[in-house]
Amino acid sequence: MEKIKVGVVGATGYAGSEICRMILGHPQAELKAISSVSFEGMELSKVYPAYYQLCDMVCGTEDEAVEKSDVIFAALPHGLSQELAARCDREGKTFIDMGADFRLQSEDIYKEWYGGEYTDKALHEKAVYGLPEFFREEIKGKKLIANPGCYTTAVPMALVPALKNGLIETAGIIADCKSGVTGAGRKPVQSNHYPELNESFTAYKVANHRHTPEIEQTLSRISGEAMKITFVPHLLPINRGILATCYARLKPGVTEEQIWDAYRTQYEEEFFVRLLPKGQAANVKNVHYTNFCDVSLFTDPRTGTFVAISAIDNMGKGAAGQAVQNMNLSFGLEETMGLKLVPPAF
Numbered sequence: 001m002e003k004i005k006v007g008v009v010g011a012t013g014y015a016g017s018e019i020c021r022m023i024l025g026h027p028q029a030e031l032k033a034i035s036s037v038s039f040e041g042m043e044l045s046k047v048y049p050a051y052y053q054l055c056d057m058v059c060g061t062e063d064e065a066v067e068k069s070d071v072i073f074a075a076l077p078h079g080l081s082q083e084l085a086a087r088c089d090r091e092g093k094t095f096i097d098m099g100a101d102f103r104l105q106s107e108d109i110y111k112e113w114y115g116g117e118y119t120d121k122a123l124h125e126k127a128v129y130g131l132p133e134f135f136r137e138e139i140k141g142k143k144l145i146a147n148p149g150c151y152t153t154a155v156p157m158a159l160v161p162a163l164k165n166g167l168i169e170t171a172g173i174i175a176d177c178k179s180g181v182t183g184a185g186r187k188p189v190q191s192n193h194y195p196e197l198n199e200s201f202t203a204y205k206v207a208n209h210r211h212t213p214e215i216e217q218t219l220s221r222i223s224g225e226a227m228k229i230t231f232v233p234h235l236l237p238i239n240r241g242i243l244a245t246c247y248a249r250l251k252p253g254v255t256e257e258q259i260w261d262a263y264r265t266q267y268e269e270e271f272f273v274r275l276l277p278k279g280q281a282a283n284v285k286n287v288h289y290t291n292f293c294d295v296s297l298f299t300d301p302r303t304g305t306f307v308a309i310s311a312i313d314n315m316g317k318g319a320a321g322q323a324v325q326n327m328n329l330s331f332g333l334e335e336t337m338g339l340k341l342v343p344p345a346f
């Protein structure tokens with residue numbers, strides 16, 4: 001079987017370079033072209049020395065990336081993907097967007113949180129939301145995939161089985177999340193400069209982060225009712241990882257056994273979801289460099305509170321790993337192909 005030809009636009013960013021890493025280890029895909037504006041003409045291995053002798057490919061233009069590839073991963077800042085997606089659509093190429101341009105079904109909500117417009121509404125109709133564990137059948141064979149963000153993957157993973165089975169109240173849910181600094185991308189930011197970041201730990205965009213409507217969209221689709229949640233992200237001075245600690249009210253009479261049954265049923269066939277043994281709390285370290293999502297469950301009978309904790313690598317299941325999982329589904333490959341990555345033990 002001929003390998004899938006892959007182009008990565010924005011390959012020099014954190015998400016783009018991680019896609020390159022995963023494609024380099026994929027048995028049925030071949031990196032054909034990478035693009036960058038700032039580093040055009042430079043080898044990727046000069047931008048990231050870890051790739052020396054592994055990927056000395058030279059960064060070219062966006063045009064070259066499209067021309068040479070069957071699938072184009074766009075790892076660009078929000079707002080830059082619509083034109084590129086339209087071109088891929090015209091040329092019959094698969095387009096997987098790492099940004100938010102195709103994630104939200106409502107253009108009004110997109111305008112409110114991102115400030116942009118949907119330039120081609122028919123194209124947006126074609127987009128599918130790439131969270132395979134919940135929307136797998138919709139993704140298979142599709143050519144325009146909106147890859148979810150990192151928090152927007154971690155939170156539903158923690159909550160969906162309880163919600164889907166009506167075990168928790170839909171009102172009053174709190175998602176208290178922490179992210180590693182790679183989540184903010186490679187572009188230097190003063191607050192992420194080492195002396196200011198090191199030893200610090202703070203919340204940001206409290207109850208006002210652009211991932212809120214995306215998380216609500218997923219939870220609403222699953223529960224069948226319009227949901228609102230309180231989402232508070234924090235920045236952790238570590239490189240990788242998202243830890244989502246989600247709090248919800250248990251419905252009256254719901255037992256711990258019912259909770260565990262719901263999660264076991266939902267996730268027993270899911271290779272990338274590891275439901276941890278009772279009492280073991282998810283830890284970002286245990287999913288580093290992988291596409292795993294670890295989920296742990298706790299109930300507090302004294303207060304009737306359910307606590308679900310998920311851990312992902314923001315660059316893995318939160319970005320590049322999930323994007324490759326979506327590529328596999330789109331092209332009819334084994335979903336786990338190239339993604340059976342083992343985390344370091346310590």
Ligand SMILES: NC(=O)C1=CN([C@@H]2O[C@H](COP(=O)(O)OP(=O)(O)OC[C@H]3O[C@@H](n4cnc5c(N)ncnc54)[C@H](OP(=O)(O)O)[C@@H]3O)[C@@H](O)[C@H]2O)C=CC1
Nearest residue numbers: 010012013014015036037038075076098099183185186319
């Ligand atoms: N980091 C993460 O954990 C996650 C990121 N994402 C999403 O992935 C996308 C990329 O994020 P990330 O890799 O973190 O960001 P980075 O800042 O690390 O990388 C951005 C990339 O986009 C390119 N770029 C920037 N501006 C332009 C422009 N005007 N025209 C063309 N290319 C441009 C840069 O290339 P160059 O300067 O070389 O031209 C760079 O390769 C974003 O949409 C982000 O939201 C999604 C999930 C998780």
Ligand SMILES: CC(=O)N[C@@H](CCC(=O)OP(=O)(O)O)C(=O)O
Nearest residue numbers: 098099149150151179180183184
């Ligand atoms: C630590 C940090 O800054 N994280 C980023 C989220 C990164 C991400 O996932 O971006 P998208 O999902 O929107 O593509 C933020 O809070 O904006």
